Amino acid sequence: MKYAFLFSIVLFTNLQAFTQSFTVKGTVISEESEKPLPYAQVAFYPSGSDDISAGSTTDGQGEFSVQLAPGKYRFMVSFVGYEDFTRDIEVASEDANLGKIAISKNVEVMEEVTVEGDEVVRKPILTTMEGMEIRPDQTIANIGGTLLDILRNTPSVNVSDDGAVSLRGSGSTNVLIDGRNSALATDLEQIPASAIEKVQIINNPNARYDAESDGGVINIILKQGEDLGTKARAEVTTGTRWRTNANFNVSRKTEIFSIYGGYSYRNWPRVGRGETVRETYDNMERLKQFTADERHDKEHTVNYGTDYYWGQNKISFEGVFNTEKENDLEAISTTLTDMQTSENLLSYVRNNNESENNYTTDNALIYERSFDDKEQSLRALTSVSIRGQEEDQAIDVYNNALIPENRNPDRLERSHTNEFRNTSIVQIDYVQPLSIGKIETGYKSTFRNFLNDYTYEIYDEELEDFRNQDSISNQFDYSDQIHALYGIFSGEVGEFNYALGVRAEQTFVRSELINTNEVNTQQYLDFFPSVQADYALNEENTLKATYSRRIDRPNAWMLNPFPDFADSLNVRIGDPNLQPEYINSFELGHMLDLGRFNLTSNAFYRRIDGQVDWIVRVLDGISYRGPQNLNVSNLYGVELINTTEITDWWVVNASYSIFEVQVDGTNLDNSFTNRGLSWYAKLTTDVSLPWGINLQLTGNYFAPEIEAQGRDLARYYLDASLQKHFWDKQLSLSASFRDVFDTRNFAGENYGPDFFQSFEWKRETQILLLTASYTFRKEL
Template sequence: MKKITILICCLFSATFLFAQRPSNAANISITGKIVDAKTNQPLEYATVVLKNTKTAKISGGITDEKGNFNIQTPKGTYEISVEFISFKTKKFPVEEITANKNFGVIKLSEDTNNLDEIVVIAEKSTVDIRLDKKIYNVGKDMTVKGGTASDVLDNVPSVDVDAEGTVSLRGSENVRILIDGKPSALVGLSGTDALRQLPSDAIERIEVITSPSARYDAEGTAGILNIILRKGKATGFNGSVNVTVGDPKNYQGAVNLNLRSEKINLFSNFGYSDRGGPGTYNSDITYLTGGIIDSTRIENRDNNRNRKGFNANIGLEYFLNKKSSITGTIFVRDSDGLDTSVNNISSFDPSGNNLYNSTRIQDESEVDQTLQFSLNYVNNIDDKGQKLTLDFQHSASKEDEEAIITDINPETNTTNELSIDNLIQADYVLPIGKESQFEAGYRGSFQDLTSDYLVIAPNLDPSNNPSNNLEFTQNVNAFYTQFGSKIDKFSYLFGLRAEITDLDIKLLNTAESFTKKYTDFFPTVNFGYELSDKQSFTLGYSKRLRRPRSRYLNPFENRASETIISKGNVDLDPTYTNSFDLGYLNRWGKLTLNSSIYYQHSTNNITRVNSQEVRIINGKETNVLVRQPINLASEDRAGFEFTANYNASKKVRFSGSFNFFQFETKGEYSYDVTDPTTNAVSTITQNFDTENTSWFTRFDAKITLPWDIQSQTRLFYIGPRNDAQSFTKGILSTNLAFSKDILKDKGTLVLNVSDLFNSRKYEINSFAPSRENPTNITNQSFQWRIRQVSLTFTYRFNQNKNQKDRRSGRNGDDDGGGEDF
């Protein structure tokens, strides 16, 4: 803990120095609230322009999510105007202001006739920093054009997506992924794999919530990633068309259409993709007996993944009156995949003499289909913020896979999965006075999943046949309440959430069943203190859990290799985590810094471990490496991170993030190994006590080149890390993009090079059963996708290039809940 202690002290010292800087006592505050004149709903990102009539100096600010603005400025005579996209600009008479002034509620009216003539004063930055969350705006990021949702997540500060598609937040995989504030079939049966099928153009922004309030699910010990899909809200008919071509094969098309009138808002996005993803996986396994090399097995695997997919999201919002609306949304996803894996295998004795060679070819076809229907009702009961929101969501996801394996021992694997999910949710918000707010709600989520996994192999050892038929049912009923208030510069939000979980698992092949029922309470506490309009502190505490997903519980085996196998564990229990987060935000001049120190203590921690089995392969006893999740005793994780944005000029912008963390794991794992010849059973106990540090960082530069060509360069580095059984080397990756507006700014061309130096390769050294006494040592290198070059063309009609989506308020907050304090 010495390193982390020193770093924490440094951060506190810097924070104290920033906090003690003297303020300008001559400044005054100009405040107010800007709303839609028709609906009385707040307008976020409205611009307030102050022009000093004596010095001609122009300053100002923008409104927050509640429509409020607070601008610090010297005393003087000002010409003040308020502007917002697609609204008429409101100007105030020239006035000498020598004391704090509150303009009250300012109402703006829509200006539908001059939409194309409006000039946006301030462009949205790629990352918006809020006191309770970080918001990553996808539209301004050129490096993900032509990519997928997985690529978008991989470019979000604090987030990493590894070669297998696993998403982690602050170095932890225990993260909850929501779509528009709710669990969604978009994530699919394959978990994060399905995110590779969703085009990046369908995403408006990603919200990173590291200290969630009680309103959110308690699922996700590291926090929540909320993916917000595009929903156009500009008046009239407008939209955009995107076409992408790339190498390796990457053909995509996307259409976003929106039609809005006084009574309806029809929004939609459609996407089609045909992508190919060549990659490699290489491993060499050294088998030891009594510390002496027995043999070596080398596997070199070439993967070629091809997937075609179509997705459509269509929604209709109907305004019942000025205060309420009902929205229906249908999402459809249909994709077909064909993956080929060619695994060249060689085995050698200790002297290097070849024992045998074989080629294991796996041809896997996969069909994924999802249908989801959502219904949302919002009633803004009064102008003070009282609101009732009701949600219902039904989805059905089906996944069928067939893998034909050609080898010395040929086999066929088939998997058929079907998941039916239902969600019912109600949220109520009641303002109390001007600065307080009470919330309460209910969420019920109900999942029924069946999975039939069949392995057909003439020479398969009957004692190791992994075929199984699983039925999985999970019902979660949750209730929450929270209260928040603001007293001068201090704000607080207290919440309590109760979740009742009913879990039932049946393995039909073995007639085994597992039933687990538990009720948990999850308190949340969030504090905020504003030193000034530019400096603030936040402190958050939350208790959260991680329920094992069906994929973690299902004991089916990945059969691409006979000696390196991954599977689930039906006897997993939830992980519980207590999280603390201290944040500091400072804006001065052209630089914005958001930093935080965090600590997490987890019990019953779910960790993937390597164990050993002895199986008969090609007539010989062979040690097999089995990777599966287990519950360990505990994990402590501490770290700090910061995100910085620096706008050097209108043509040069820099941003970066850095995350350093230390984790300490404690626990033991014991399992039995059966000798297939003698049936003798031996017990192996592995100690997983380990302590390690790691870090990752991003740097982003956006520069305007001659001829108005926009360039963006992104560097990303993941530091090395190790645990009780493995060591992973560091990874450096570089993305490069260029953008040029054409056709009178109605069209945009983007050239994107992902992984410029083709360096994103995962290299892992692992030891089983333990680093101290290994019986096999495995060196692995894994490259999911090689360097990608793509060209994307976007055409917009009846739409301003920098047009911001304004929030009507009728549809509620995009995160699926009320407002945070």
């Protein structure tokens, strides 16, 4: 690691490009008052690119001055409370004065582009009235990674070791792809970071969004066509254990059509280890399990799309196709001892060889109509998202051993899983401006189907063949329909903006355990109001308040009552009678923008009726883990998000969240009551080093977090990255050092009246990644 770090610095410092430059200056003024605007943000983008070449912040007289190489640029001015201003310019062979640039006021809070001098000030987090917006390309640590890596570096978001995502302490979030429910969201690790344009975090969504989930909405916006012209980009990442991630994207856009596509290859081997210790007090036994895991994962992803424009109409087709082949080896060594005598009661090794073949496809047809009034719009879409998974397991069991000896296994087991998911959507949204505000309304129908066919067999010595285990093998068929209507009225009174909405959702659920003919149906109609308001105290300070009522429906896995015996001593089992959670969520926030210092503060509260938690019960030495409805849980806390430009070459992005969780599960057992304080902090600091090198350090800390029967323990780690651009940023080289001190793990504790259990899982997270990317541009 040390030598690789030094090698990267030497590599970057010896590759430099020298270009003649000219001075471009101007003055930014308010169109209404014609007065200069100090601290407005100015940026210059090469034509056909979203990478900033240079920029500045206006001084006290509204003036700016930057150095630019000859070429064509898209010039942009941003200032809080004003509309963004853009103009195409060309720098030829002399200095240029753009004169006075007048920008007009806008009641909406605009996205910020923060730049200073010739160096980009990285601002990966843009706070908005609904939450925040994440620009993945502004965090070097994301390069060569996946969507999960982006979320790990995102405020409010917590990603567990198995890829589960939680938002502000809630494990239930509605993850959308381009605003749609998609099968891609079932495996976020399959989406490469290079394919993502931005990530929207909506903590308290209004009636426009599905009422699903208590944590909020995470909307993943994939890259599509770029500006006018042709653009292509290639990126290759290689790392320790010969990890490989290669991407190629190309787009072509004219005045009447655009077409884009991309291909990604990912080969991501990894290893891991785990330990579980469980003590049961009714029989005074101690169980110890040691797990060694090895995974080989290869994926191919193709994304594609086209747009066609005529008049005020646009029709689009967009899609993604992914295939994945995975081979895993999991070895579990188990010992069971008497806690009083230390006598060894049981020992065995269970080797599980697993092969998996998956595919995911997501396609959408979208129609959009614009009008002379920019506030008026019509959008309709239909989409189909499918995921198929086929998995085979071959299990060898060696009794009375901790290390497999050179002998045949004592028992042979095998299983086969065939899984199919289908999500289809029909949706239409319309916005109509009025003299006193505007009305948004829409309709959406979602049809989902989940079919799981699981076969489990044990080798029979007498038959000399595998025998099906009817008590474990099962077929589970789940389907639901959600039909929704919503309406939102929004308006303004001076500096006060508000939006009042309500969403109605009719839900139909049907689940069937085919081999036992057990059918469970549910249907219910719910109404979900939402309120949003903000008030601009002045150009630097804005207050906001939001409320929403939401629902979190149990998924198919939670409803499947058949046990999962992947580990015979730790069994997962669902409940077909599980009921949805109902959530009331409140938030009060303040946004402060002082140019070089930005601070967003949010106080939030959530009450969850019917809270679903995973409950562990130990019977005859076997742990059974399953979801159950509790009475209620309450969560309240405070979140701070800050960006500070300390100097022209040093910028810090920091976030901090602290929250109290109270869980009441006395409807199940008086012991299922818990409360605790948890917090987490994330820090990204960017330093512009000599020779045009950017250094970025990203640190994360997650304090212990409680559950009904225990808690997850603290996690913390640090990533370090270097990046340098060449040839007007067409070529970029970067090196990322993940988990520099090898501290990232996942551990926790569970307990009940008759048992205590602790676990720790550690995957290989200390890795080095080297990435090279090149952008090809051709203007019209």
